[in-house]
Amino acid sequence: MNHNKVALLILSCDKFSDLWEGHIKLLDKNWPDRNMETYIVTDKETEITFPGINIISAGSDSEWSQRLYYALDLITTEYVFVVLDDYYLVDKVSNGVIESLLTAMDSNDLDYIRLYKRPKRGSLGPVPGCEMLNKIDTNITYTVNLYAGLWKRDFLKSAARAPVNAWKFEVSLSRHAKEYNANCCVCKANVYKILDVVRKGKILHKAARYFKNNPGIYAGDREIQSWSYEIRLNIKTWIGRIFPRWANELFRVILRKFGYHFYRDDV
Numbered sequence: 001m002n003h004n005k006v007a008l009l010i011l012s013c014d015k016f017s018d019l020w021e022g023h024i025k026l027l028d029k030n031w032p033d034r035n036m037e038t039y040i041v042t043d044k045e046t047e048i049t050f051p052g053i054n055i056i057s058a059g060s061d062s063e064w065s066q067r068l069y070y071a072l073d074l075i076t077t078e079y080v081f082v083v084l085d086d087y088y089l090v091d092k093v094s095n096g097v098i099e100s101l102l103t104a105m106d107s108n109d110l111d112y113i114r115l116y117k118r119p120k121r122g123s124l125g126p127v128p129g130c131e132m133l134n135k136i137d138t139n140i141t142y143t144v145n146l147y148a149g150l151w152k153r154d155f156l157k158s159a160a161r162a163p164v165n166a167w168k169f170e171v172s173l174s175r176h177a178k179e180y181n182a183n184c185c186v187c188k189a190n191v192y193k194i195l196d197v198v199r200k201g202k203i204l205h206k207a208a209r210y211f212k213n214n215p216g217i218y219a220g221d222r223e224i225q226s227w228s229y230e231i232r233l234n235i236k237t238w239i240g241r242i243f244p245r246w247a248n249e250l251f252r253v254i255l256r257k258f259g260y261h262f263y264r265d266d267v
């Protein structure tokens with residue numbers, strides 16, 4: 001891996017610093033030979049340190065997107081590998097596969113590769129010369145998102161100019177990609193397998209089971225998320241995956257009448 005070509009950014013904040021140790025432990029276990037500069041991007045100054053990890057503190061009064069923009073200003077690599085703090089890496093990563101994806105980005109002038117299959121809607125034809133990649137339709141919200149992914153640094157920086165929180169930032173990404181005329185793709189292979197750890201500030205049950213079976217990964221004291229929340233979340237996710245786009249939009253119209261709010265309404 002050419003460490004001058006790509007850097008790894010773990011996007012976080014001080015309130016989620018209890019997740020850093022577990023994230024780094026699993027990252028070092030499952031991708032020890034990544035040979036790229038690795039950064040945690042946070043808000044407040046911190047005394048927490050990890051061997052081989054750079055911590056960028058962007059300021060306690062900065063919005064989520066401003067912290068990202070600040071970090072990208074300090075990083076000089078052409079590409080950045082972006083992952084959120086609560087997406088724990090739970091399987092081995094192949095340097096060869098990541099290098100082949102970076103080569104595909106070079107040869108096809110790609111701006112973004114999503115390393116997660118969801119959402120499956122919006123997947124278009126294959127990328128020439130790379131059987132692992134499909135182009136994606138940026139007319140569909142969330143086809144460009146904050147699951148683990150490879151980004152051209154300049155494209156990501158252009159998306160982070162407006163000061164917004166993570167949720168508003170994510171919902172704006174597909175629209176920005178369309179305006180930017182970005183070349184965006186999804187990787188069909190599961191090359192970066194993650195465990196989703198936190199929702200609404202609480203540990204998900206699947207993550208809690210993982211931590212119980214793997215002692216020493218998480219030592220924080222966060223509450224476990226309620227079953228009722230997770231059931232609602234799973235139903236919402238299931239509906240989003242199996243129903244066509246028009247049906248999902250109708251579902252949102254109905255929910256808005258009952259007072260539900262969607263971040264896409266704000267962008």
